[in-house]
Amino acid sequence: MLPKPQSSLQPNTYEYESQPLVKPTGFREYDARWLFEKEINLMGIQALGMGIGTLIHEMGVRPDIVTGHDFRGYSSSIKYALISGMMAAGMRVKDVGLSLSPMAYFGQFALDCPCVAMVTASHNDNGWTGVKMGANRPMTFGPDEMGRLRDIVLNGEFKTREGGSYTYVDGFRETYLADLTNRPKLKRKLKVVAACGNGTAGAFAPQVLEAIGCEVIPMDTNLDFTFPRYNPNPEDMKMLHAIAEKVRETGADVGLGFDGDGDRCGVVDNNGEEIFADKIGVMLARDLSKLHPNATFVVDVKSTGLFTTDPVLKAQGVKADYWKTGHSYIKRRVNELNALAGFEKSGHFFFNQPVGRGYDDGILTALAVCDMLDRNPDKSMADLYNDLPKTWGTPTMAPHCPDEVKYEVVDRVVKRFTEMKDKGEQVGGQAIDSLVTVNGVRVTTSDGTWGLVRASSNKPELVVVVESPVSEARMREMFHAVDSILRENKEVGAYNQTI
Incomplete structure (x- = not known):
């Protein structure tokens, strides 16, 4: 023993x-x-x-x-x-x-x-x-x-x-690849950048995309555990910028970026614009709910408010359920509600039957994006993105906070915002309309602008996301307002990336 x-x-x-x-x-x-x-x-x-x-x-x-x-x-x-x-x-x-x-x-x-x-x-x-x-x-x-x-x-x-x-x-790799590619080929010829950050997906993603009929432009697909160019993380702006540059250089229809273990996928459109994963989720929800009206989608609290306000989703009877961030939480919620899919802003997408088996697979997400383009042959990725109502959002930002105290810090922030709402105080010059505290705190003001603070589940960090349907200026005001509350806690350090 x-x-x-x-x-x-x-x-x-x-x-x-x-x-x-x-x-x-x-x-x-x-x-x-x-x-x-x-x-x-x-x-x-x-x-x-x-x-x-x-x-x-x-x-x-x-x-x-x-x-x-x-x-x-x-x-x-x-x-x-x-x-x-x-x-x-x-x-x-x-x-x-x-x-x-x-x-x-x-x-x-x-x-x-x-x-x-x-x-x-x-x-x-x-x-x-x-x-x-x-x-x-x-x-x-x-x-x-x-x-x-x-x-x-x-x-x-x-x-x-x-x-x-x-x-x-x-030979199990071949069994897995066969399962993903045992499907009809695309009717539309797509040129796709497959960026793998020298992580494990380099041995899988390009082959799958080629097998369904894509012209693949491989990018950082050779396996190298030193990750010489950037960390394989499709939420990291360094990786997204590199994909965007390659898309513009090659005239690709779409850029797809995979994380180190292949369960997430990031997307760049044909103009080289990086599309945050929650917006990709809205686009896929629009596409899939045409085939499956009145579908339910589970989304994490970091995600855009468009899942409840988008007129197309409303017209197609979509129901959105905002839930705790984390692959385990979203997977379970998708299963409990028998939802068609679950989406996280981090790029974890969970497709239930008949699309998938309920777990997160970045390559299956890439296939869903290609299928969406295939079903909309007269529209580019940029067209589909521009069809969405405009919002201004931040990337996922992570200020350092030690594991031992991060949950206590978040509890303090939740309490602070709750007291502000009870007293009728404003955040960023606007009244607080609502608080969602299922996972940290998501504070929404009267004009629909919102900011989220939660504890990272896998690193000594907090997570901050802000979005505004009004303007970039309102998004920045909200960020500075949320950050000022965070700075009341001496344990909160520098951000990994910011606006």
């Missing part, structure tokens, strides 16, 4: 090589993220694997689990440490090798495994590692499961069991 994990150990010591290191803050709301070697070591990963197996048996779920790893220099070794722990806890492991997160989720269906443990730090910078987990396809763990897993691991409540086994599933 492994020793009880320690919350801190000094590297390059006997203790570090003899005990599990697991920093408690690595257990996030719906997955796990640590700085490898600084916050977790390989014995800590093994302890995590034993914890996953213990929890799954405790839940009464059949112990068959799919695992895979993303393309980072250390992910393979982390996966094998995780596997050793899961096997010790009686899990029957099916290893699909180097993979995208959605390929592992697909494996739950194709290999008849209720459980998944995908080793990935997603779009986090190099040095980070993590695991996305689930035991009830297509959902992944939420706060309850993550809280119980944290307690099992940190308290050393592991239970070893007989029956653990390991199988490497050879």
